[in-house]
Structures are given as C-alpha cells and as structure tokens.
Amino acid sequence: MMYRMAYNRFTRRQFLGTAGATTTLGVAGCLGGSGGDNGETIRYLSDRGDSSDVVDDIIAEFEEEYDYTVEVTYTSRGTSTDEELSQMLAAGDPPDLVFDTSADAYRYQRDGDLAPVTEAVQDVGLPDPVNVDGDSYFAPTMVEPLMGWYRSDLYEENPTTFETWQSEAQRLSEEEDIDGFVVPTGGTNHADTFTTQHLWQNDVEIYGGPSDDIEVTIDQGDNRERAEEAYAWLQSMNEYAPNGSGWEWGDGTQALQQENAAALMSVGGLPILTIRENRPDLVENLAPTAYPIPDGNGQDEWWAYMEGHVVRNDGEATEGAQEFARFFSESDRFFDFVLSAPLFQWPPTEELMNDDRMSENEILAEHQDAVDLVRDNWDAFTTVLATGDEGAPNIVAADAYSNQLLGQSAEQMIVGGQSPAETVDWIAEELRGLQEE
Amino acid sequence: MSAVGTLESRLGELDEKRLLLVATFVPFTLFFVLVWGFPIGYALGMSLFEDPTGTAAFAGLANYADVVTDDLFVTALVNSVVYALSSTLLSLVLGLGLALVVNREIRGGHALRTMMIFPYLLPTLVVIFMWTFLLDPNVGAVNEFLLDNGVIDEPFAFFSSTTWAMPAVVVASVWKYGSFAFFILLARLQAIDPNLYERARVEGASTWQAFRDITVPQLRGAILIIILVRGIWMFNKFDIIYLATGGGPLDVTTTLPIMVYEMAFQGTPDFGGATALAGIMFLLLAVVAVVYFVAFKPEREVAT
Amino acid sequence: MIDLGGGAAGKYVSQHTQERIRRTAVVLTALLVAIFVSIPVYVMIAIAFQPSTTTFRGGTVSLLFDSFTLDNFVLLFTDTGTPRYLFNSLLVTASSTLLATALSVAAGYGLTRFEFRGKTMAARAVLFAYMFSPIVLAIPLYVIFFTLGLLDSYFALTMALTGISAPFGIWLMWQYFQTVPEALEESAWIRGAGRVRTLWDVVLPVARPGTIATAIFAFSVAWNDFTMARVVMSQDEMYTITVGASLFLDRASIGWSETMAAAVLMSLPPFAIALFLQNYLLQGFNVGGLE
Structure with missing residues (x-):
C-alpha cells in the first residue's frame, strides 16, 4: 500500500471547462517561454518507462530518417500521467505527443486539444476508437484486457460463476487459511475497473443514449436491481477477502504473491510479471481466468484498456508528432514494444495476435492458457469509453473513470457501510453530478 | 524603511558601517518580501476570485463560504486537530522519558543519541517506505509477527482501516519527529544545576520528590513550547500523510493541508477554493502565534 | 524511566535500592527505544541488499540476510532515472544550502548588531514564517x-526551499551572534581594523559552529523535501530523488527491493550527519529547536 495519487476527491467545481484553463495557461507559457524548443523538437510524454529500451530505439531510427529530435519524458505507469500532463500544461509547456488511453484521448478531443492522426490509424489498419467526423484522433498501440488469476492448486477448477466463486472462496477461507478473493475499493484504477467489470458481468447498463445525450441509467428499470445484485455479490465476497481499501494493482499482486489471497482480478498478466521476479516457484500454481459471471450470462462486455498515441495541437512540433505517431505504428520494432511486457500488453489487432512473433515469445508460450483466453474473447473486448448506445463514445464514463467514481462507490459500501441500494443511489447521484458540470 | 533611517542617524558617519548595514538588511528584507510577503498576499488576493488563474471574476468571500460549508472541511479540521495533538503528545511522552534516561549518562548514551537523531534527519519519503512496508498486510513484518504469535488470525491492513489508518500515520510521525522533544528536553535537563539535586539528596528527598520539585518546574516552559510549536508543525504537516494514505480511506486521514492540495492539484484545479482554505489556515496560525508571542515573548531572546 | 514507586514509599526504601531500580528502568527504556528506532532501519537495509527472490521466498518475508547482492542498486542506476534524480537533488540542495546560510549569517549579524525600531516585529515575522x-x-x-x-527550473525550487529553511537559519544566527561578545569586535576596531575586516577575521570564525548548524539544517530541509519539489517540478528529468522514488512502486519492473535500495541512497547524507556532525546539530536544538 503505497503512495496513492489516486484519491481524487470529487468536488463540485472539478469539471469547470478544462478548455478555459488550458487557454490561459497557454498564454502564460508564451510569456514565460520556458525551454528553448525551436519547433524541431518533439516533446513526448509516455508512461512506458518499463519499455524505454525499445521506445528509445524507435526514436533513434526516427531521428535518423527525419529532421526532428524527440525529447521523451517517462513517467511511471498509470495514475501519474494525468497529473503529469496537467502540470506540464500549467507550466505552459505542453507535450506534442502523449501515450495515453483511448478514454483520455476522447476527453482531450472534446476539449479541442488534439490534432488528427488519421494516417497513423487508417492507413495502417488499426482500430479507430476515437473517430470524429472521419478523422482519427487516437493511434492504438496495444490493448490490456482485464484478467484474473487463481491458485489452481487450491481451487479445484476455475469457479467461473458468481455462485461457485462464492462457495469455493468460502471453503478456502474456512479450510485453507487463505482468503479466497480480493475486493479492492477506493479511488484507484484497480478498484474502479474491478467494480465496473462486475456491474457489466451482471448486465448492468450504467449509461445509455448517443454520444451527445448520454444518460445515467444505473438506477433505472431492471438496471437498478441488477446493480444492487452485483454490489451485494461484491459485499459477500468481501467476507472472504482482505481489507482492500485503497489498493492499487500492486497491492493485490502482493496479496497473491504472499499467499494471503488465492485469487485476484487484475489486468492481463501484470501480477505474473511481478510474481515471476519475486516468487518464481509460485507461478506454476497460477491459472488465468475471466472475471466471475452470474450463471447463464455470457462474457460479452470485457474491459480492455486501449493505449496509444495522441497528438496535441498546442505544442510546437505538431506535424512532427503526427509523423512520429505514424512512424511508430509502422515501425519494425512495434512488435518488440508490445512484447516488452508480455501477458500485460497485447497487440492492437486480432491479425497481429496471430503473428509468428507471438508464438515465439517464451513467456507467452509458458502461459498458453492466457493467450487462448485473450484470443477467444477478443470480440468481447471493449473500452470504458465505448459505453454509449451501440458503443458510441461516452464522455461521462471517461470522466467517471478519471475520477475513479465506481471504485469509490465500492468503498462507500464496503468501508462506509452503505447497503447495495444506497450505493446505487450514491453512484447515480455522483455520475449525474459529473454531467451537470 | 524607517529602520534604516534610525540606524543611519545613530551610526551615520562611517561608510563601512553603512555598507554592512545594507549588506545585512537588504537581503533580509528582499527575502521576506519576495518569498513570504508577496506569495502570501498574492494567495489572499486569489482567494477572493472565482477561477483566479482563468476568468478571475471577483467573488468576495464566496470561496470562503464554499470551503467552510463543504462537509469535508469539518472532517479535515477535526482530523488535523486529532493528528496534531496525538502525535505531539506521544512525542512528548517518549522524548521526556528518553531524555531522562540519557541524562543519566548510562553506557551507550552517546550511541542512543546518535540513533535518535537519525530518524529526524531522514527524508519523510524514506520513513513512509519503511512504515508502509512494515505495516503492509501482505509483506509487512508487523503482520507476520502478530500472526505468528496468534494475536490476529489474518493479516491486517492498517492503512486501509478506517479505525487504524490514523494511528498508523501517527506512529510513523512519532518515529520521525519524536526526537524533537527529546533534544529540547535533554538540553534543558543538562542546564539544571547538579547542586540542586545534591542538596535535595542531603536533605533526604526521594528520587521522586527530587524529580517533582526540581526537574518538573525546570522543564515546564520547554514542555509548553514543544506542545505549541511541534503542535503547529504537525497541524501543518502534509507530506507524511499524503505519502502514507493520500487522505483515505474515506477521508479519515484527510487533514487541512491534504484538502488544500487536493483542491489545487487534483482534477480541475480550484485555486480560488484552495487559496481560501490556505487563508483560513493562515488565520488559525496567526491566532496561535499571537498566543505564543503574548505568553512566551520569544522575541525577548533577541531583544538584547 | 523513573522510579514509579511513588512518593510515600520512597521514604522507606533505601536510596541505594531506589538507585538500582532506577538504573534497571533506565536501561530497559533505552533498550526499547533502541529497538523501536532500529527495526525499520534494519528492514530497509535487509531488503535493499537481498535479491527479491530471497526476500519473498516461500511466501513469508525473509529479513535474515542470507544472501547479499547489489543488483537492486544496479537496476536503479541502469533502468530508472535515479542518476538524474540524484544529480537534481544534489544541485538544488547545494544551491539552497548556500543561499540560506549566506542569508542567515548576514541577516543574523545585522539584526544582532544594529539597533532599530520594530526589532520585535522582525523577530515575530521570522518566528511566524518558521511556523508556517x-x-x-x-x-x-x-x-x-x-x-x-519558471516552473520546472532549479531556480524556482532553490527559492522555494530557501523560503522554508531560511527563517529558522536567521533565527538561529540571530541568537548565535549574541553569544559573540561585542568587546571582541571593539578591540579589533581599536587596533585599526575596519568593520568589514573585523567581521570577516574575527566574528565569522567565532560564529562558525552556528553557521555550520544553520548549513546542516538548510541541507536537511532541501534534501528531505518532497512537497515543494512535487509542486514545482513537473517533468521527470527535473524530479529530485524523493519525488522520483515515490513513483517507483507504480512500475511493473520495480518492486520493494529497488525502492528500499533508493531509500538507502537517500539515507546516506542524514546518516553521515548523525554520525559526524551531531554536535553542531544539538547546538541548533539548544538555540531554538528545529523543524
């Protein structure tokens, strides 16, 4: 449990137009003239410090071919990028290119801060999640689907359903002196994805309507009952879980690693990458799984982060950044980049999933069951952004994710002692509060 | 600057003297105006505007009203007081006990003194690394110890518990800042005339009586100052709480400084609200400072 | 710590026995505190110098030190921005230590030696700033x-850090110069030395312990700072070691072992001060306590 930037408290004024602030800050930047950028330097903000070797290689190749210099700032993965970016903007020193999620890309596009990267997307044949009036604003480089891991030596088989997970987790907690599950809560990415996915598992439609008229529907009609059921299930699973308030991905991984929990719903093979370093002996006892699902439901909405490049229009090397995004997508080293964190990062297209280099990777070969899980569920992958009607981009969901409201709703229930019904009321009110701003 | 005027008339003729005067007072004045006066004035000014870094519409005291009526404000105020009081009093008890011990010049007293000063000098971040690791439910040594000895049945997440998050932060704070009280009290103890104790012993006073009648009165002033000054510093502490819990779970460790940071830097910046809250903290400090100045007259020490 | 036998009983127990009980209590207290202080430090060191596979072997955390490695440090220097962070930390620490010490010595001398109206106000302003x-x-x-x-500049961070450390430094030097008798200066003047020369040759050498205490204090404030660097610096390449290291645990390739290795690096200067310069520091405490 460390250093949580992510306790975003939701305040009433929080969403006063980012656009306004950005303009002012831009002006201040001109006055200050920080840095000696001459327009030939592309400022690149990336949270892939773990993959810096490959990225630096691609940059070197790019610099050789084009008349640009790329100055890259690596931040750590996850929560820090947003804060980093807003501080860079405040310093009047916006980056030209940002490595970010599709949901964030859509938020920036709404605020009018992005330049299109149409060529890097449509010419290369990549998915196009942020397409506005025919222009693409987000060049995906990878997907990161949520995925769970359970102890195959303790669970006799993959419990799969809500019902079996509950009875098996109970059995383990009572007989094996280990918690059967992990229920992360609070303002963290881990808790937010976890809560959202479990609502989806019970077919809760949190939102409805087209992009320009998103409605919060979580407390309406059948959704209300289904949402309460999902929350109630989480509440009951919490009986067989450690106190996960404020837990980020790493905390859950440590619970699995130290054998305090026998199953963890996380993202891709992230836990495996850590456990391989610290407890190589434990890896063979861990098997991948989809998130638990009520008996009879199908895995038809599966949260997969999509991450890639966006080009800002307020930097000094916008064109260069567009060139670089395209160069990156087409680069020979692109695959090395994706595979720099195998099991956690996956290729952005189904076609690339079948590439030879996938089967040649040692770590992937050791976890063929995880590869199969990704391949079999490819069509169910969706982003939190695509939650309007027919998968239309949903700005409310993007904002809710950046405030981690769903994760906070679970904390309201599990730590704050609210009932599932009160929790549904709470989250519905908070989500509508986002819309009013 | 009337101060310089007075000085000049008194010391007038010597050019060198004037040079020294300028060399000593100009940096001092510049520093206080630029790094303290101006920013604080600026912040107080900002607190009167809606969106001060943007449209900057004059809002009077609206930001103050918003902050004070925010539910979190009362929570944060109470948390700040609880945190400041508990960490200060614990440090005091610990520091007093240890100062009495080390004052006895036991063997190893010097090593103990070195050991005590080390945590005080460590970066807060290092202290937080140590304590979050020690108290971690999954990898923490404290949990392992309690489990092995049957005190608890399953690992306990101190920083995730609404009951224990605050005590855990207080323990880490006392570990780091406990030696402040220790060193101040030790200095006072060593300044007590040993003849007083000798005379008491001759007169047949017990150890306890000597402590009560000689030691305690000599330490009273120091103790009050520790409570006041250390209390203010703990009230204002930001980094140690922010790094340990970020204010959670459910705001149980959100103090006023944490709230200021959240308003200013998380989500869309609300500098109007943040500076209004800073203004409120400024007023609170001013009140305590007046009490301090009136009760202790610390400036006497420099009034030659 | 104290003979808790209480007042009345004290009269009937011999002073010798009292002394023995007291001595035992004293040693016990010292022992407990020593354990409380050293356990976290030991844990940090153990994790930093062990391979992570040893630390986490078998699902319990092993702190027994049965294998030793420097790999965690190597990884810090090759795979993270640690060298750059350390450089930034050293640079701003050095510049703000210099600035704060120079300012404190100058202001401290001026405030002590020159009489002026509003001296009380000045003293209060310094104290007020130092509680802020x-x-x-x-x-x-x-x-x-x-x-x-000026965000993301060494200048801004230096100024901000000096802003926190200087008020105490000024207060300390102000008090320290009072212990330097004015007669010392006067006798130098009589021998024909100028004011500035006297300050340089006579006053400053005598005030050296105070100056060193001020410098140590300014150094600690700057080296330990997290708040100001977090707020003023927004680029990875400008981070100080405290801000940089606080983000390590978010990365997949960096775990507790490397994090504790970074903690060891950050602890080296404080350790050196505690070991070699503690007497100067205690002088600082005696004058007015420090933050």
Missing part, C-alpha cells in the same frame, strides 16, 4: 512561478 505550513506557501509560489514561466 510549506503546502500553504507552495500554492501561491506555484501560481507565481507558473505566471513567470
């Missing part, structure tokens, strides 16, 4: 530096 909350100061400084385009 860094985060409350950080917000306006952030906005001002941002307006001036």
Whole structure:
C-alpha cells in the first residue's frame, strides 16, 4: 500500500471547462517561454518507462530518417500521467505527443486539444476508437484486457460463476487459511475497473443514449436491481477477502504473491510479471481466468484498456508528432514494444495476435492458457469509453473513470457501510453530478 | 524603511558601517518580501476570485463560504486537530522519558543519541517506505509477527482501516519527529544545576520528590513550547500523510493541508477554493502565534 | 524511566535500592527505544541488499540476510532515472544550502548588531514564517512561478526551499551572534581594523559552529523535501530523488527491493550527519529547536 495519487476527491467545481484553463495557461507559457524548443523538437510524454529500451530505439531510427529530435519524458505507469500532463500544461509547456488511453484521448478531443492522426490509424489498419467526423484522433498501440488469476492448486477448477466463486472462496477461507478473493475499493484504477467489470458481468447498463445525450441509467428499470445484485455479490465476497481499501494493482499482486489471497482480478498478466521476479516457484500454481459471471450470462462486455498515441495541437512540433505517431505504428520494432511486457500488453489487432512473433515469445508460450483466453474473447473486448448506445463514445464514463467514481462507490459500501441500494443511489447521484458540470 | 533611517542617524558617519548595514538588511528584507510577503498576499488576493488563474471574476468571500460549508472541511479540521495533538503528545511522552534516561549518562548514551537523531534527519519519503512496508498486510513484518504469535488470525491492513489508518500515520510521525522533544528536553535537563539535586539528596528527598520539585518546574516552559510549536508543525504537516494514505480511506486521514492540495492539484484545479482554505489556515496560525508571542515573548531572546 | 514507586514509599526504601531500580528502568527504556528506532532501519537495509527472490521466498518475508547482492542498486542506476534524480537533488540542495546560510549569517549579524525600531516585529515575522505550513506557501509560489514561466527550473525550487529553511537559519544566527561578545569586535576596531575586516577575521570564525548548524539544517530541509519539489517540478528529468522514488512502486519492473535500495541512497547524507556532525546539530536544538 503505497503512495496513492489516486484519491481524487470529487468536488463540485472539478469539471469547470478544462478548455478555459488550458487557454490561459497557454498564454502564460508564451510569456514565460520556458525551454528553448525551436519547433524541431518533439516533446513526448509516455508512461512506458518499463519499455524505454525499445521506445528509445524507435526514436533513434526516427531521428535518423527525419529532421526532428524527440525529447521523451517517462513517467511511471498509470495514475501519474494525468497529473503529469496537467502540470506540464500549467507550466505552459505542453507535450506534442502523449501515450495515453483511448478514454483520455476522447476527453482531450472534446476539449479541442488534439490534432488528427488519421494516417497513423487508417492507413495502417488499426482500430479507430476515437473517430470524429472521419478523422482519427487516437493511434492504438496495444490493448490490456482485464484478467484474473487463481491458485489452481487450491481451487479445484476455475469457479467461473458468481455462485461457485462464492462457495469455493468460502471453503478456502474456512479450510485453507487463505482468503479466497480480493475486493479492492477506493479511488484507484484497480478498484474502479474491478467494480465496473462486475456491474457489466451482471448486465448492468450504467449509461445509455448517443454520444451527445448520454444518460445515467444505473438506477433505472431492471438496471437498478441488477446493480444492487452485483454490489451485494461484491459485499459477500468481501467476507472472504482482505481489507482492500485503497489498493492499487500492486497491492493485490502482493496479496497473491504472499499467499494471503488465492485469487485476484487484475489486468492481463501484470501480477505474473511481478510474481515471476519475486516468487518464481509460485507461478506454476497460477491459472488465468475471466472475471466471475452470474450463471447463464455470457462474457460479452470485457474491459480492455486501449493505449496509444495522441497528438496535441498546442505544442510546437505538431506535424512532427503526427509523423512520429505514424512512424511508430509502422515501425519494425512495434512488435518488440508490445512484447516488452508480455501477458500485460497485447497487440492492437486480432491479425497481429496471430503473428509468428507471438508464438515465439517464451513467456507467452509458458502461459498458453492466457493467450487462448485473450484470443477467444477478443470480440468481447471493449473500452470504458465505448459505453454509449451501440458503443458510441461516452464522455461521462471517461470522466467517471478519471475520477475513479465506481471504485469509490465500492468503498462507500464496503468501508462506509452503505447497503447495495444506497450505493446505487450514491453512484447515480455522483455520475449525474459529473454531467451537470 | 524607517529602520534604516534610525540606524543611519545613530551610526551615520562611517561608510563601512553603512555598507554592512545594507549588506545585512537588504537581503533580509528582499527575502521576506519576495518569498513570504508577496506569495502570501498574492494567495489572499486569489482567494477572493472565482477561477483566479482563468476568468478571475471577483467573488468576495464566496470561496470562503464554499470551503467552510463543504462537509469535508469539518472532517479535515477535526482530523488535523486529532493528528496534531496525538502525535505531539506521544512525542512528548517518549522524548521526556528518553531524555531522562540519557541524562543519566548510562553506557551507550552517546550511541542512543546518535540513533535518535537519525530518524529526524531522514527524508519523510524514506520513513513512509519503511512504515508502509512494515505495516503492509501482505509483506509487512508487523503482520507476520502478530500472526505468528496468534494475536490476529489474518493479516491486517492498517492503512486501509478506517479505525487504524490514523494511528498508523501517527506512529510513523512519532518515529520521525519524536526526537524533537527529546533534544529540547535533554538540553534543558543538562542546564539544571547538579547542586540542586545534591542538596535535595542531603536533605533526604526521594528520587521522586527530587524529580517533582526540581526537574518538573525546570522543564515546564520547554514542555509548553514543544506542545505549541511541534503542535503547529504537525497541524501543518502534509507530506507524511499524503505519502502514507493520500487522505483515505474515506477521508479519515484527510487533514487541512491534504484538502488544500487536493483542491489545487487534483482534477480541475480550484485555486480560488484552495487559496481560501490556505487563508483560513493562515488565520488559525496567526491566532496561535499571537498566543505564543503574548505568553512566551520569544522575541525577548533577541531583544538584547 | 523513573522510579514509579511513588512518593510515600520512597521514604522507606533505601536510596541505594531506589538507585538500582532506577538504573534497571533506565536501561530497559533505552533498550526499547533502541529497538523501536532500529527495526525499520534494519528492514530497509535487509531488503535493499537481498535479491527479491530471497526476500519473498516461500511466501513469508525473509529479513535474515542470507544472501547479499547489489543488483537492486544496479537496476536503479541502469533502468530508472535515479542518476538524474540524484544529480537534481544534489544541485538544488547545494544551491539552497548556500543561499540560506549566506542569508542567515548576514541577516543574523545585522539584526544582532544594529539597533532599530520594530526589532520585535522582525523577530515575530521570522518566528511566524518558521511556523508556517510549506503546502500553504507552495500554492501561491506555484501560481507565481507558473505566471513567470519558471516552473520546472532549479531556480524556482532553490527559492522555494530557501523560503522554508531560511527563517529558522536567521533565527538561529540571530541568537548565535549574541553569544559573540561585542568587546571582541571593539578591540579589533581599536587596533585599526575596519568593520568589514573585523567581521570577516574575527566574528565569522567565532560564529562558525552556528553557521555550520544553520548549513546542516538548510541541507536537511532541501534534501528531505518532497512537497515543494512535487509542486514545482513537473517533468521527470527535473524530479529530485524523493519525488522520483515515490513513483517507483507504480512500475511493473520495480518492486520493494529497488525502492528500499533508493531509500538507502537517500539515507546516506542524514546518516553521515548523525554520525559526524551531531554536535553542531544539538547546538541548533539548544538555540531554538528545529523543524
């Protein structure tokens, strides 16, 4: 449990137009003239410090071919990028290119801060999640689907359903002196994805309507009952879980690693990458799984982060950044980049999933069951952004994710002692509060 | 600057003297105006505007009203007081006990003194690394110890518990800042005339009586100052709480400084609200400072 | 710590026995405190110098030190921005230590030796500043530096850090110069030395312990700072070691072992001060306590 930037408290004024602030800050930047950028330097903000070797290689190749210099700032993965970016903007020193999620890309596009990267997307044949009036604003480089891991030596088989997970987790907690599950809560990415996915598992439609008229529907009609059921299930699973308030991905991984929990719903093979370093002996006892699902439901909405490049229009090397995004997508080293964190990062297209280099990777070969899980569920992958009607981009969901409201709703229930019904009321009110701003 | 005027008339003729005067007072004045006066004035000014870094519409005291009526404000105020009081009093008890011990010049007293000063000098971040690791439910040594000895049945997440998050932060704070009280009290103890104790012993006073009648009165002033000054510093502490819990779970460790940071830097910046809250903290400090100045007259020490 | 036998009983127990009980209590207290202080330090060191596979072997955390490695440090220097962070930390620490010490010595001397109206006010201003909350100061400084385009600069961080450390330094030197008798200076003047020369040759050498205490204090404030660097610096390449290391645990390739290795690096200067310069520091405490 460390250093949580992510306790975003939701305040009433929080969403006063980012656009306004950005303009002012831009002006201040001109006055200050920080840095000696001459327009030939592309400022690149990336949270892939773990993959810096490959990225630096691609940059070197790019610099050789084009008349640009790329100055890259690596931040750590996850929560820090947003804060980093807003501080860079405040310093009047916006980056030209940002490595970010599709949901964030859509938020920036709404605020009018992005330049299109149409060529890097449509010419290369990549998915196009942020397409506005025919222009693409987000060049995906990878997907990161949520995925769970359970102890195959303790669970006799993959419990799969809500019902079996509950009875098996109970059995383990009572007989094996280990918690059967992990229920992360609070303002963290881990808790937010976890809560959202479990609502989806019970077919809760949190939102409805087209992009320009998103409605919060979580407390309406059948959704209300289904949402309460999902929350109630989480509440009951919490009986067989450690106190996960404020837990980020790493905390859950440590619970699995130290054998305090026998199953963890996380993202891709992230836990495996850590456990391989610290407890190589434990890896063979861990098997991948989809998130638990009520008996009879199908895995038809599966949260997969999509991450890639966006080009800002307020930097000094916008064109260069567009060139670089395209160069990156087409680069020979692109695959090395994706595979720099195998099991956690996956290729952005189904076609690339079948590439030879996938089967040649040692770590992937050791976890063929995880590869199969990704391949079999490819069509169910969706982003939190695509939650309007027919998968239309949903700005409310993007904002809710950046405030981690769903994760906070679970904390309201599990730590704050609210009932599932009160929790549904709470989250519905908070989500509508986002819309009013 | 009337101060310089007075000085000049008194010391007038010597050019060198004037040079020294300028060399000593100009940096001092510049520093206080630029790094303290101006920013604080600026912040107080900002607190009167809606969106001060943007449209900057004059809002009077609206930001103050918003902050004070925010539910979190009362929570944060109470948390700040609880945190400041508990960490200060614990440090005091610990520091007093240890100062009495080390004052006895036991063997190893010097090593103990070195050991005590080390945590005080460590970066807060290092202290937080140590304590979050020690108290971690999954990898923490404290949990392992309690489990092995049957005190608890399953690992306990101190920083995730609404009951224990605050005590855990207080323990880490006392570990780091406990030696402040220790060193101040030790200095006072060593300044007590040993003849007083000798005379008491001759007169047949017990150890306890000597402590009560000689030691305690000599330490009273120091103790009050520790409570006041250390209390203010703990009230204002930001980094140690922010790094340990970020204010959670459910705001149980959100103090006023944490709230200021959240308003200013998380989500869309609300500098109007943040500076209004800073203004409120400024007023609170001013009140305590007046009490301090009136009760202790610390400036006497420099009034030659 | 104290003979808790209480007043009345004390009269009937011989002073010798009292002394023995007291001595035992004293040693016990010392022992407990020593354990309380050293366990976290030991844990940090054990994790930093063990391979992570040893630390986490078998699902319990092993702190027994049965294998030793420097790999965690190597990884810090090759795979993270640690060298750059350390450089930044050293640079701003050095510059703000210099600035704060020079300012404190100059102001301390002036405030001691020259009489002027409003001296009480000045003393109060210094004390008030020294009780102030860094985060409350950080917000306006952030906005001002941002307006001036100075965020992400060594200059801004140096000024901010000096802002926190100088008030105490001034207070300390102010008091320290009072222990330097004016007669010392006067006799130098009589021998024909100028004011500036006297200050340089006579006063400053005598005030050296105070100056060193001030410098140590300014050094600690700057080296330990998290708040100001977090607020003023927004680029990875400008981070100080405290801000940089606080983000390590978010990365997949960095775990507790490397994090504790970074903690060991950050602990080296404080350790050196505690070991070699503690007497100067204690002098600082005696004069007015320090933050």
